[in-house]
Amino acid sequence: MIGGGQLARMTHQAAIALGQRLRVLAVTPDDPAAQVTPDVVIGSHDDLDALRRAAAGADVVTFDHEHVPPELLDKLVADGVNVAPPPSALIHAQDKLVMRRRLDALGAPVPRFAAVTAPADVDAFAAGADTALVVKAVRGGYDGRGVTLARDTAQAREAAADFLQSGVGVLVEEKVEMRRELAVLAARSPFGQGAVWPVVETVQRDGICVEVIAPAPGLDDDVAGAAGRLALRIADELGVVGVLAVELFETVDGGLVVNELAMRPHNSGHWTMDGSRTSQFEQHLRAVLDYPLGDTTPLAPVTVMANVLGAQQIPTMSMDERVHHLFARFPDAKVHLYGKAERPGRKIGHVNVVGAPGGSIDDADYVADVRNRAALAAHWLSHAEWTDGWDPHDER
Structure with missing residues (x-):
C-alpha cells in the first residue's frame, strides 16, 4: 500500500485476519501504518525508486491516498506490477477536471462546470451561472483545501488567479443548492x-x-x-x-x-x-x-x-x-x-x-x-x- 497513513494502518489490521502481509511505503517510521506493520519501505510516493522498492515481489500495489504521479504509476505498470486501481481509473480521483468530464460524458449528474486557463474564463462562466461559484484546484485538494466557495465573481476570479499563479490547474462550477x-x-x-x-x-x-x-x-x-x-x-x-x-x-x-x-x-x-x-x-x-x-x-x-x-x-x-x-x-x-x-x-x-x-x-x-x-x-x-x-x- 502506497502511503503509511491511518487508512493503511486499518487495512493492515484487516490483512492480518486474511493471512496477508501488507507492506507500506511510508514517509517516516512514525507514520500510523509504519508503527504497526513489520514490512515498511521508507520513501516518498513521488520517488520512482521508492515505489519500485515497495512493489518488489508484491502481488498487488494499492493506495491509501491519490497523490502518486500518474506517470510513475504508468512506469510501474510497464514494469509488470499489478496496480489496483489501475492508473487509467485512478486518474479520475486524482484530477477533478478529468473526473467531471468523464462523468458528464457518462450522463452522471454533476454540477455545471468549466476549465479555467485564465481569470477571464471565470467571468465568461459566471455570465451564464444561476448560483454562486465554486473554484477548485484540479489536483491535490482534500478536507476543504483547494476549494473556494466564492461570495461573488470577483472573489472567484481572484481565487482562480491565485491557483493559476501557483501552477495549479483550475475549474469553476456552480454551487449546488x-x-x-x-x-x-x-x-x-x-x-x-x-x-x-x-x-x-x-x-x-x-x-x-x-x-x-x-x-x-x-x-x-x-x-x-x-x-x-x-x-x-x-x-x-x-x-x-x-x-x-x-x-x-x-x-x-x-x-x-x-x-x-x-x-x-x-x-x-x-x-x-x-x-x-x-x-x-x-x-x-x-x-x-x-x-x-x-x-x-x-x-x-x-x-x-x-x-x-x-x-x-x-x-x-x-x-x-x-x-x-x-x-x-x-x-x-x-x-x-x-x-x-x-x-x-x-x-x-x-x-x-x-x-x-x-x-x-x-x-x-x-x-x-x-x-x-x-x-x-x-x-x-x-x-x-x-x-x-x-x-x-x-x-x-
Whole structure:
C-alpha cells in the first residue's frame, strides 16, 4: 500500500485476519501504518525508486491516498506490477477536471462546470451561472483545501488567479443548492463483481467530515437505490479495482449530484468496521486480491461514526486516561486511534457507536440518541471534557 497513513494502518489490521502481509511505503517510521506493520519501505510516493522498492515481489500495489504521479504509476505498470486501481481509473480521483468530464460524458449528474486557463474564463462562466461559484484546484485538494466557495465573481476570479499563479490547474462550477451531503461506497473486483453499502449522510464542518450516519436517515428508498446503482456503474465504467467512494449532494428537490470520487477506503466508510458484516478495509483487500466480495449488510438499524479531531488546546490528560474514562461511561463505544500526534483539527481517530437492536432508522429519537453518544465520545477524546456536563463522581 502506497502511503503509511491511518487508512493503511486499518487495512493492515484487516490483512492480518486474511493471512496477508501488507507492506507500506511510508514517509517516516512514525507514520500510523509504519508503527504497526513489520514490512515498511521508507520513501516518498513521488520517488520512482521508492515505489519500485515497495512493489518488489508484491502481488498487488494499492493506495491509501491519490497523490502518486500518474506517470510513475504508468512506469510501474510497464514494469509488470499489478496496480489496483489501475492508473487509467485512478486518474479520475486524482484530477477533478478529468473526473467531471468523464462523468458528464457518462450522463452522471454533476454540477455545471468549466476549465479555467485564465481569470477571464471565470467571468465568461459566471455570465451564464444561476448560483454562486465554486473554484477548485484540479489536483491535490482534500478536507476543504483547494476549494473556494466564492461570495461573488470577483472573489472567484481572484481565487482562480491565485491557483493559476501557483501552477495549479483550475475549474469553476456552480454551487449546488443542497439539502445535505451523502456518500455511497462500492467495491469492484477484477472479475467484475460489485458490492455496495447503504448510502450514508456525512456532516461537514469547515470542510472536514465530523460525523457519518449510516444509513442516511429520511432518504427515499428510490433515491438510495439510484445512488447505489450509480456507484456501481461508475466503478464498472471506469474500471475501478478496490473500494470506490462517491461523495454526493442531495439537492433541495431530492436529486443527486456527484461531488468527488475516491478510489481507496474512505472516511465515510469507517462505520463499516463495527457496523457492517464486512468492513471497507477487508473489502478493499478482497477486491484487489480478486477474492469474492463480502456481505455489506449493516449489523444494526443505525451506526454513527464521529471523527476525533485535535483540539485547539491539547488536553493535559493523556489519551490513555481519556480512553479509560470514555469506556467507563460508554462501554459499547468502539474507539479507533491512529497513532498520530495531536494538533488542532487533525484527524487522530474515530469513534463508532452502533445502535441497539430493535430501533429504527425512521425513529428520530433513536437516531438522535446514537448520534449524541458518538458526538459526546469524540469530543471527550479530543478535549477531555463532557459537553453535557457529565461527572462520574456525581452521586447517582
